[in-house]
Amino acid sequence: MYKLSKNDVKFIQSLCHKKHRHAEGMFIAEGVKLVEEIIKSKFILKKIYAIEKWIAPLGINASLVSIITEDDLQRISLLQTPNMVFALVEIPTAPSSIILENKISIMLDGIQDPGNFGTIIRLADWFGIEQIICSKDTVELYNPKTIQSTMGSFVRVNIIYESLVEVLKTTKVPVYGALLSGKSVYSTPQPAEGILLIGSEGKGIGKELLACVNIPITIPRIGGAESLNAGVATGILLSHIVGKGEEGLPKN
Amino acid sequence: MYKLSKNDVKFIQSLCHKKHRHAEGMFIAEGVKLVEEIIKSKFILKKIYAIEKWIAPLGINASLVSIITEDDLQRISLLQTPNMVFALVEIPTAPSSIILENKISIMLDGIQDPGNFGTIIRLADWFGIEQIICSKDTVELYNPKTIQSTMGSFVRVNIIYESLVEVLKTTKVPVYGALLSGKSVYSTPQPAEGILLIGSEGKGIGKELLACVNIPITIPRIGGAESLNAGVATGILLSHIVGKGEEGLPKN
Numbered sequence: 029m030y031k032l033s034k035n036d037v038k039f040i041q042s043l044c045h046k047k048h049r050h051a052e053g054m055f056i057a058e059g060v061k062l063v064e065e066i067i068k069s070k071f072i073l074k075k076i077y078a079i080e081k082w083i084a085p086l087g088i089n090a091s092l093v094s095i096i097t098e099d100d101l102q103r104i105s106l107l108q109t110p111n112m113v114f115a116l117v118e119i120p121t122a123p124s125s126i127i128l129e130n131k132i133s134i135m136l137d138g139i140q141d142p143g144n145f146g147t148i149i150r151l152a153d154w155f156g157i158e159q160i161i162c163s164k165d166t167v168e169l170y171n172p173k174t175i176q177s178t179m180g181s182f183v184r185v186n187i188i189y190e191s192l193v194e195v196l197k198t199t200k201v202p203v204y205g206a207l208l209s210g211k212s213v214y215s216t217p218q219p220a221e222g223i224l225l226i227g228s229e230g231k232g233i234g235k236e237l238l239a240c241v242n243i244p245i246t247i248p249r250i251g252g253a254e255s256l257n258a259g260v261a262t263g264i265l266l267s268h269i270v271g272k273g274e275e276g277l278p279k280n
Numbered sequence: 281m282y283k284l285s286k287n288d289v290k291f292i293q294s295l296c297h298k299k300h301r302h303a304e305g306m307f308i309a310e311g312v313k314l315v316e317e318i319i320k321s322k323f324i325l326k327k328i329y330a331i332e333k334w335i336a337p338l339g340i341n342a343s344l345v346s347i348i349t350e351d352d353l354q355r356i357s358l359l360q361t362p363n364m365v366f367a368l369v370e371i372p373t374a375p376s377s378i379i380l381e382n383k384i385s386i387m388l389d390g391i392q393d394p395g396n397f398g399t400i401i402r403l404a405d406w407f408g409i410e411q412i413i414c415s416k417d418t419v420e421l422y423n424p425k426t427i428q429s430t431m432g433s434f435v436r437v438n439i440i441y442e443s444l445v446e447v448l449k450t451t452k453v454p455v456y457g458a459l460l461s462g463k464s465v466y467s468t469p470q471p472a473e474g475i476l477l478i479g480s481e482g483k484g485i486g487k488e489l490l491a492c493v494n495i496p497i498t499i500p501r502i503g504g505a506e507s508l509n510a511g512v513a514t515g516i517l518l519s520h521i522v523g524k525g526e527e528g529l530p531k532n
Binding site: 061143147150151152153154155156157179180181184212213214246247248249250251252253254255256257259260261263264267268270271272273 | 519
């Protein structure tokens, strides 16, 4: 049984801050499912703290694991109900290239809420979207709340921070902008390639980017609500733009 | 300027607990938009605390309003960023009747997260769904987190807590169960009447209710995520089951 030192706790807590995460090159991921997803992925585990009854999945390097008490897990966990295992994971440094042709990508213009961002990553993974390009003021991927709310999907989606205007300058792929008015998504043909651009919770799509939108699309409103949550709206749009299934008929 | 007393603060804080909310018959709603929605609705305001720069909407009874300092608002607010006005609202006591015929209703089997519940209420409002029937173990509507995350939509949706099995015994309206396998929602014809049954985040639809499902429906998965968030899944399903718009073509 390993006893967490004050320094261990202090170090771990420092990783709640973006500055320290990037200085140390590490982020936090918690819980059985998330750690399993990371083990199966290209991400590199740096350290695992787990309680005794955690069953380590195959393929884990035992030297990375320290068994701690439930009380110690409680001390470091950021979850309301700690879930057996707490991991420190390396922030990848290899730059990712952006490929927009012959696929559907998501672009996020300044999403602020880590829960919404995590939900969108999970949705991207569900619908087989490989790439999310975020404006530089989008909430950080390695924010523990973002990571947790992806439910592990961040390991399968390529997430890149870039100037969106600069990226859009380099491509002719059509940009579908999620707006409160526009063409109904129900009558929008499913494209073979395209970018689904989602604005921030408070401000929507910024002015400069709005000028890059080729096809404004909307979810027609029937009742009284003024807007939809950004994650929910992304889910509905994706289901119409890319949704297909064995029994499903593509819309055109 | 009214100075909040210790008793005021104690009373308000007591309303964070379900037991006290129901003993006092009051719940908390905060922010400019939410209070405006309540004023326009059938809900009865009992008390408003607002800072000086809040502009009271027309139709408000001035005797209900106490002007307080920003510091005092900060003391009672449950929001990270208090938004000018804090209201106490009467919990309605008149029982609502359930009508299932000739409309689409939502049924929730044990949703636990107030954010998910609020999102579903907002979605119902967006898609013109008038009625949500909740199992008795669903999180409480008057939980401040639920109320806030509805963005005011709770005033337009009839929310009823009832034994779902008992309700389903009394009707022949078809029950669409949201499941991880079933008929693709993309090829499900839009019904004129029906119940969309959504299970809880952890456990899905309970066994006894599962036996009442007439049409299991699913959102076909393309990528690697194991599941979708309950609010997001409800949004996608609703957009296919009830979504229509001026430019949209109903699916059959």
